Amino acid sequence: MHDVSGQAAHHAPPQGFVRKHVFSLDHKVIGKQYYALALVAVLTGMVLSWLMRLHLGWPNLAIPGLHWISKTGAPGNLMTPELYLQLMTMHGTIMVFFVLTTAPFAAFGNFFLPIQVGAEDMPFPRFNMMSFWVTFVAFLVMIASFFVADGPTLGGWTQYAPLSAVGAVAGPGQGSGVVLWAASIGIFCIGQLLGSLNFITTTLDMRAKGMSLMRLPLTAWAWFITSCIGLTAFAVLMPACILLILDHVAGTSFFVASNLVINDQLQPHSGGSTLLWQHLFWFFGHPEVYVAIVPGMGIVSHVLITNMRRPLLSAKVMIASMGAIAFLSYMVYGHHMFVSGMNPFSALAFSFPTLIITIPATIITLLWIGSLYGSKLRINTASLFALGFISMFVSGGVSGFFLAQPSIDIMLHATYFVVGHFHLVMAVAAIFGIFSGTYFWFPKMTGKMMNETLGKLHFWLTFVGAYCIFMPFHYLGIMGNVRRYAQFVDDYLQPVLGVHKFITVAALLTGAAQLIFLYNLIHSHFWGKAAPENPWQATSLEWSIPSPPPFDNFGGKPPVVYHDPYQFGVKGSMGDYIMQDSPEPSPTGD
Amino acid sequence: MAKFFAVTIILIAIGSAIPIVRGTWTQPVDISTHGYEIDHQYHETMWEAGVAFLAAQIILAVFIWKFSNRREDAEIRRLPGGATGLVLAAVLLVGTEVLALGVFGMNAWAKVYFAPPGPGAMPIQAQAGQFAFYFRYPGPDGTFGPLHPDKINEANENFFGLDPVSDPDSKDDIVTAEMAIPVNQEIHLLMHAKDLGHSFYVRELRVQQDFVPGLDVSVHFTATKVGKYEIVCTQLCGLGHYNMKTYLEVMSQEDFDSWLKQQAALQ
Amino acid sequence: MKMKKRYQYRSAPLLLALLLICLGVVILGQKVNAAPPAAGKITGTVKLDGAAPHMKGIDMTKDPYCAKYHASTPAHLENVAVGSGGGLENVVLYLSEGLSATAAAEVPSQKVQVDQKGCQYLPHVIAVDVGQQMEVITSDQTAHNIHPLPDMSTGNIGWNRSQPPGAPPFDSAWKGEEVAIPVKCNIHPWMHGYIAVVKGPYATTDSDGSFTIANVPPGSYTVTAWQEEYGKQTAKVTVAAGTPATADFTFKAK
């Protein structure tokens, strides 16, 4: 805690490559590092999902080179059930933690939060640097589990006990694999806690003169709310991981009940609670969903407003709704456990907040759609992805109606319906937010413009592809297709194997479309045409400084803020907008 | 571009709705007495969710179509009612809708979970282990013998860890690999997890319940249609999870009695 | 990754040296094989005294493939397999005492094969020499996982890997003597067998209980017979070059 001294915001421009680009204290570099990490992670996760889909579509297909991933898991390049589950677990874990948490929150947040509040940096740059490198180590540890004896854990990203707690006897990867998993996630938590600490303090204490809380851009608000969720959620997951590791290496029994017999061997553990893990995990797990999606909401609002050339109908309502979602997210986690043997009464206690959470979610959606009315919508890749986000968010959101009700959950729990639901509303929507943010902010981050044509192509393939993949999931779930099956041997599943083949093809194509984005990203980064200071005629502070921003963001002249963040559709000196830091009076007066 | 996008959204929205409306993929016919509640609730929800889904997507598309790429001098118009209107709409429409769903859903849930099994319910013990279900019928004496985890030995097919020698109650217990039940007879299923978390899922029965290690939970249901149905595990339990299944045979009382005799002979 | 590479380079000479040593050992070994002392053998039968216990049938409903496979020939447990004339099958015989170090160190080059057929192990019990390759193959159209559960104290390390239909065979050897390592398939919980890991010559009885322990160097030994239900029995035999010694065993039915 010794670094808790606000002076950190000021450090001389670093000299030398290492200080500049590797162990940099500059929030912008750290933001980019997070983005790069997310990029590597998302590609890894995508390849894993390709392999999974290939196996589900064509179970007896030998996938060339599969044996590189697992020594024992792929005899003759055929995928064994354990390997499938291991890939599935790694896909989920990597995507949820190292992509959906790092990219929209840590990456963009690090880069833009200080700029948007008008600060030179975060208050605790050392913590900030640690936060990235700790996360990076966590990623390495996670990947390392591919190289241990019998591979990574197969317990799923939820890592339910006692499967995760009894050790190798439960199956391949449940020994060292789980320990590495828990260690990695524990480390990851530390990283995110340090990050959230910085975010919260930045928002509260580093704001420029005139930047009242209500003048913060919606992105800043989103990141602030997210960091509040993150701070509490990750602070709960870390102890859970510690307990899990202890059950493995120290022989304690926090999660393992008495008298379990595996392979005819009576397990040494005694008296642990199976549900304890589920409680701890989901207390983190559900807020985590909002850690992934709320920054997306902020980004989409930010991008849409700029491209609609008008403010939202009410920014306050948007902020309030995001806050409400964050607050409610702690009372709903039990809806993941309706059929888990929890007291049936508590199912109801959890069901109602879950249903109520749809109200703020609906308000947010309506605010976006309603604000479109009478706007001057500009269509570019960024706004397309933002609109795509809304569409995805709606599609994924409505299936929440079903899962929020314990009675219907009896049928749909643990089926592909759930998989479709959270992929649309959490994964795809959040990813669309990331894409939207990337196309929108890339000029500011790198000083280069991205290629719009490629961008639009990327959007079309991704948008249609995502629907082709995840809509059928719902149908499969409705007819009872259980998730986490390495193969569909059940009689009742034979008729739908064709659907799975279709999904596989769609997944491969959509995945391939992401390579366009990758190419666009890299090509534009080096050979893209130079970006002006404010290509989108946006108003918030990040657009008032050169692209890319100088080392201390504002060249030592901290900005003074005169307006609300979104002065659009007004008669300004530069056009239909007034920058936040321009002293000229705004007609609305705020 | 924008108009094309609007059309795409509408096409996707309608396209997604078609299989639901035509019932291309739908849950199998319900064979339980409580299932009606769930199905009813499900269809109610499908209606409301479906309408919300289509409405949102289509309005979004229409607005994109109408308000994109307008002339520079076009003036910004404000949605009648503004934010307050939207909030009211959300709170009133959606709020009442979800609350209604919640209340009725609670009703359905209560019918399944809060009503205790009737006195005539027939007890069957289900044991889940990696990666198979086994079932135990109490036999003529109607009582289950105690379980001895240390005596479990799959090599000798002692899946439950019974000790017929010293436990009289265990002598006539009947252990089977598939589950047979008489039709129209309430079953009280006592669920015991041998090693890890598993789950008992019969789609046609509208029953899904986890096995919780160290905690014996129970469900009760009545099957109303003779036939053979699949019992599958829905709680990830290891590499064989996908193949952890067995069959539920719903038989006439006579068939069931003879089946049970036959099984008893095999013990 | 980089770490790993550097490590490999550094250890390259070491590996080379090891390789040479192994080569040497192999050559020497061949020398030994080249001029063996005129080997004798031990023959005999193992019988069960008393009524063969009832072997429960196996209900394979869980996996339709297995059930279909046994539709005509119902599967049953194989813990005690009694053949014609009370011959006891699947009994492992090995020389527990009297074997010279060199003879004990010899490792047969041919593999011992265990097949997974009709969701049962074929054979139900196998014996292998310490360090001898055991080859696991599958003839089934359903995936199995092979899960030996050795006693850690013997230095044997358990593993658990599955073999989807059509997967190639895989080999594995054992470090320490252990009679016997239970093997099971978790996907088909009824599926179990045994691997007896012994030093020196061994045999397992066939369907009518007879066995032959081949190339036993002359000398006197203690032959041990192991049966999964009835445990061990021993007999002293003296093997002269050429003439086969005999040893018969009888297990009492419980």
Place this chain on the structure above:
Amino acid sequence: MVRENMATTVHQPPQIRTRPDPSRLGQGRNGGGNPTRAGGSPRVALDDSSPASRTGIWVAIAAITMTFAAFTSALVVRQGASLEAWHLVLPRILYLNTLILLASSVTLKIARRRFRSFLLGAEGERVAVLRGLYATLALGLLFLAGQYMAWMQLKAQGLYLATNPDSSFLYLFTAVHGLHVLGGLAGLLHAIRQLGRSDLRASTLAATSHYWHFMDILWLYLLFVLWMRL
């Protein structure tokens, strides 16, 4: 102007300066605050504590609270699940340790008070402050040593981490709390070093002592939970 300020802070010979918190230079909270740097009067040093560090420490405390809330709820749930008897006599020494930790808070409080008058120019107070900080440091170390003793006593009773749930949680709580106390000690060392460089800022000391007092409260809470439950 920020750069200049940087330069000056770096190169001036050690002397007591009331260094305004740079993070507030030309900035302020809620669009107000005082955009001008805090002027010469040493008295300003009193309120010259960085809001960032103050907020920061409270945020950190919130996170730690959540962590231990999770641990305790784990204890409660775990106890509800288990059938075996829960009885374990807390090692006596824990109570002694508690007193030591409380004492350390008192010494730190004194040190902070002395630091005030020190900032007001009383150069002689530096020693007093140092003494206070060292005393806190020593007591902190003593506390940790005491906790270790407690472990030894448990071991003597044949109670290890995995022996039974009670011992598991006892070891767990003391260990995790001990780790956090180590963090506090690091903070103290940092403060002492800065004081040596005449570079210690009221905010740093404030943050450190907030954290330290929180460690007390946390320990009292944990002890209470253990005493109640075991």
